[in-house]
Amino acid sequence: MNHQDKPSSHAHEVHITSYKDHASTFLGLVLLTIMTVTVSVFGADLYTLTVLTALAIASTKAIVVALNFMHLKHDPKIFRAMIGIVLLLFIVFAVLTLVDYMIRP
């Protein structure tokens, strides 16, 4: 007997994101894109601040995609916990490596 066809054993209500919500998310992302382009094309050359602003906006877009399109907002918390660990790991890799280069004579 093929067990693969039966519905999943966990009984919680499946949350369905409406088309409207997806469209709103999309609009928000487009706005953020326009914002980041504008800041870069018309903003002052603030070197580090430019990088940080660009990364901040990109990260905001990423979080929006992850929470809404990828459904993390409504998924069990374990997924957000795992992602958190992965991000933490990557940040530490980046920081430790950068430390080496920032302090080289």
Add this chain to the structure above:
Amino acid sequence: MSTLTSSPDLSFYQVAKGIRSWIFTLDHKRIALLYFYSISTFFLVGVVLGLLLRLELIAPGKTIVEPHTYNQLFTLHGVIMIFLFIIPVIPAIFGNFFLPIMLGTDDVSFPRVNLLSWYLYILGGILALLTLVVGDGPPDTGWTFYAPYSVKTGTNVSIAVLAAFILGFSSILTGLNFIVTIHRLRYPGMSFFQMPLFAWALYATAWIQVLATPIIGITLLMIFVERVFGVGLFDPSIGGDPILYQHLFWIYSHPAVYIMALPAMGIISEIIPTFSHRTIFGYKAIAFSSLAIAFVGYFVWGHHMFTSGMSGPARIIFSILTFLVAIPSAVKVFNWVATMYKGSIDLQPPMLYAMAFIFQFLIGGLTGLVVGALATDIHLHDTHFVVGHFHYVMFGGAGFAFFGGIHYWFPKIWGRMYNVRWANIAFTLLFIGFNTLYFPMLILGIMGMPRRYYDYLPEFQPLNVISTVGSWILFIGLIIMIVNLINGYRKGAIAGRNPWGGVTLEWQTKSPPPLQNFDKAPELSEHGPYDFK
């Protein structure tokens, strides 16, 4: 094609026969054995390479090979032993065979992905051996493939890094499978803190496999691309930095040593309670120390690069973190010894290997601190001290844990017992041989003998002779061990369900287990997984 249901009177071997039922199997136990036979084969190739290296080093100057060939020998020895043996060996064999059984379930979460892991392993292994026979022969860069030499050399680096990339994928898929299995398939009533410690070890390891391996994947891809295009990211002539390669390489390769060590420690945490007839001392401490080792182990990679040209502050940070990671390992050692204290010790072969592990891992770990300290590392980096250090942890530690695991779970897997007396003889020779082989290296390193050098000063010869003789004793011990196990497999006494008096779930089922792992519902104790009444 494995059937989903079959009589529990049949062992998993009996449900289907013929080679197709093996290489297309979805049964985690058969996949484990496929790994066992293929990994053992590669291990023996690696052993032969090691013996050749020691033969060359028995005397200064040329003994049996040219310098270039010597470089290729130690490179291939490293590549095989690391990527084809010590990284996969315990998770792919004992993890695959026993994780589902220890959790009280009948398979891993993704059986087809499991089989794919093995296919990738075989493909990677074939590519690695291919480097022996095509073109300019195996790489001569050392298993670390440092740029810029790895980009320039005419030897088969491209094939080798491709092999490593594929093997990395195999490792990732195994880890992925185990994480989901542990989260989703535990028997009802078995919380995370009622899993055996071997499962905890595999869990921590799996996270390293999944998160660290991709970094070396992309790094080796960078080397591959640089070789193909003739220009690349580590090329000083376009402003690239070879040290950046080292950062990326070790961001994986240091956590990789915990992929090797953690499962081994997991086996020791199983063997010691069983052969002390006592519950493990400090279950939670050992469980959390596995996670702590995995976590802190991500952040110490710079200790491989102390003499490469990193900035001073970076070196200090990495040295401090390196000392931190020793702490959870020490916790485990204390807890194992505390378990044995006032236990009813049964000196069976698995226990001998476990005790040897503690002794040898201790030496390996302490020598690790010696090289982890900046000042001493300046003197000892790239000497034979390092070679001794890592063989003590990887071989004397993880390797011996593997042998211990074989002797522990042998009756469960094959339903027979091996000859204990010959097992003890083999162990004795292995122990003596191992320490004779590697302890001199620690002294040689302090005396100043470099590693990866084909030749050496005459004053180093006496210890080198001792070391080489040690390799022969070790090899004889290995042969005796293998012959004894094969004999046990063919005509050993039939083993019952629980020859050792173990209390984890695998000892409740038949030996060998049926296809579905259990012939009756597993019984959990309310006192945890190590309930020795």
Add this chain to the structure above:
Amino acid sequence: METTFVLPNSGHNRDDMSSKMGMWLFLFTELLLFGGLFLVYMIYRFVYHDDFLEASLNLQVLFGAVNTIVLLTSSMTVAMSITAMQKGNAQLSKRLIWLTILSAGIFLVIKFFEWSAKFEHGLFPGMAHYGELANGERLFFFLYFFMTGLHALHVIIGAIFLLYVIKSIQKQKVRQDKYMLLENAGLYWHLVDLIWIYLFPLFYLIH
């Protein structure tokens, strides 16, 4: 032949949560794969800041921005295709997936034009003009082609995955009560989008 008892936690039972968890773990490996390249980018941009700025002027923000919108749209359509499937509308679901694949195609076409322009200017590693650039600029372009190339490969893989899902819907293997495959393909697609969300500002918006 029959079993005398059945394990309640059998690994052979369908478990959508396992499937999703497995997919997320795989996404982590992809994140770290690209992460290694982002690390290299970060270091070299730190060391060669001015050269990176100079080199990025060769990229047209308009193309990058349009491609960003294209991928964001494709993320929306694939997310909507899951909504459609959850509501039992397999036809709409398939159409939305086709839109996603179409968007992937548009992305690749724009990329093709961008790359062709670079080739014409001899900016690919190994070409004449490339050799004349400053060190930091050469590293910039090497990273540009490597990272957008690897990303484009993932766009293609994602599109193939989505084609496979369409076939599965047609064969009723993906349906209203069993659509984990579609969700997982969607997750993979969103990852492709996420990577581009970072590639765009880092390569096109340096000034």
